Amino acid sequence: MNTLVFNCGSSSLSYKVFHIRPGEDPRVVAAGKSHRVGVTGSAPSFLEHRFGEQVHTEETPLPDHKTASGLILKYLQSVQVQIDLVGHRFVHGGDLFHGPVFLDQGTLAKLRSCLPLAPIHNPVSLSVIQQAREWLPNARQYVTFDSAFHSTIPDYAYTYALPREIIHRFGFRKYGFHGLSYWYVSRRVPGFLNVPVEGLRIVACHLGTGGSSVAAIKSGRSLDTSMGYSPLPGLVMSTRCGDIDPMLMLYLMAVYGVRPDDLMDMLNKKSGLLGISGFSADLTDIVKCLGEDGQERSELAFAMYVHRVRKYIGSYVAVLGGVDVLVFTDDIGVRNPLVREKICEGMEWCGIRMDAERNRRVSPQVISPIGDESSPVPVLCVPTDEELVICLQGQELLKGSPDADI
């Protein structure tokens, strides 16, 4: 059987078609990406498809995700790829979704009520879902959620200490994100280490080129994570500030007269690495400047990034009562050895010791152990593949078992 997976980014739409045979790993038979969706600018929008040996690229206007998904579905029809199942990614399922679900009228209504929780991402995902329903009326569809993995976080960790009536009125609480990535880590790592899931304590650092977070995972369940009600708090990210004093927002509005919309724009899009360094939101650029004259702000941005990750690792080691494995994942996590080296420096207190040579030789394609031979706690780089996770969650859903091995 074939599963088509859609993965919406804010200005991109990726897809993969997996062929699934019982007892085998899913195999990609077609894949592609729409670039610059809904972006107005000098460079044109374009679609690329890979199918068998063919690579097909097409420059075309892509005003929105609905158009992009329509063109993808049209292409798949033209090359006669059969689709039995369609999987989607929804960033924020709020309190309503604690795992993947099949799509029906009831689910659609609940998805609609989640739109305001992620005003940029959720409506885009919904438009792609509707497009797929029109093109593939006979294929079963399901939805996966970035927030769902964190629905096991206990109340004392997800509660914001605000007045009860305010919490109730707005639904304020920690939700957390990057759930697909953590779900994958929590299922792959025990198998790789050949240890039981039960009782295994993982601190996982999802360090992405856009958003980043850390999660505390025990027995395959999330106990805490650094993002919150929105993806803004936690680590220093490419353009997001991460943790700040809430009163700072009031101060900036009252003393400097900053407008609320401008402030949210500033904290989400002009802060983080970009805000500190003043020239780049990309950690790779910042790392290149380290040690050069006049790059104090890059040094500071790098030091703050590392410092914040270390704090969260320490917090979650304490929360878990110790750690059995430390995981780095996503682009920066897997591709940036210097960041990993600095994060792991002086972590012997909790049993983490990195092997410098192994750390330099990590392949971004496979799970790589980078801990020292004598390190009591294994340290792993685990590349993630969100589309594969969406595909696998669909298989679990079909089996009716949320804990099937992969």
Add this chain to the structure above:
Amino acid sequence: MLIFDPNPPYLLWCVDTGRGRREQQCLFSADWAQHVAQTIDDPSALKWVGYLLHNGGDIVTSPVSALGPGNLADVMRTEKLLPEHNGITCQVAEHWMGKYPALPHVLLCDTALFTTLPPEASVYAIPYELSKKGIRRFGGYGLCHQWAWERIRRLTNGHARRVVSVYLGDHTNLTALRDGLPVETTIGFSPVEGIISASACGDIDPTVIFQMQSTGMSLDQIRSILTSRSGITGLLGRPAGMLDVLTVGQDPRMRLAKAVLQYDVVKAIGAFTAVLGGLDVLVFVTPYARQCMSFVTEVCQGLACVGIRIRTGPVAQGASVELTDAISFAKVFCLGYNRWDVLEEQAGAFLKEKGNRK
């Protein structure tokens, strides 16, 4: 002596004219000065007047300093950083300096310790231009953590280098010290950041503020929610503080407030241990030394991973209690703390040294 500590909407003070010390408070309203005057039976017996400044910003960088007509204006420039607290300190200081110009006036600053907080801990990841304007994490309770560090140095004969100091009270907060210098702290730009307190929220997602504002709440309403109606008070739905948490019954709301507080403290201890690269001493400093033992023990029980082994059996009472057993890698102490004692001690030491220099 006479020492003032602003605690909006109240003014707290402590007076001793040689007949024993008395702790007082009144609402900081138009007639505050009369209230204070009524409690001073013999003004001629006052030796000095002290004022606690909660946030000295980049302006007041000494923990204890002499206050005179020449530098009061500088202190007043800190008002915008923490308007309610610092506003009271400035008004009170101006009044008493005018009334008793011949007495020594001493400024005690709770953020001065954190002047040396390293940039990776003190800078926010916001546009750098704002940091340049002086927006940063100032910390707080510096005089308390400094005092704790000195006690620990004596108790361990100078062996403790990596110390996490926890102030456990209505405004619980933590500081990590390496060789006596702060390397991290939970309080940020304002005292709201960090751990849940009696009536302030502690760390929350900043998006929450934006959401509240989008329904038409004013900045003042939001400020009042975050600083006066949140924290333990907010979760309970009635005014409450640390003592209520420590003497917790079976109330499920109280259970949650206590669990949130303990969890926040455990997370901060873990984070600071990582920053320090390991822990030598964890010290709890608290005005509730008698009531807090089970709370502290519960916090420490999950901390074997930072090298803590709590001693079994009953714990002795005293001004300083060690809670760990002989083979515990990191030591845990609990110190009884009285803010006025410490302020008096530090101001007294400053004046003595100043006198010696003359």
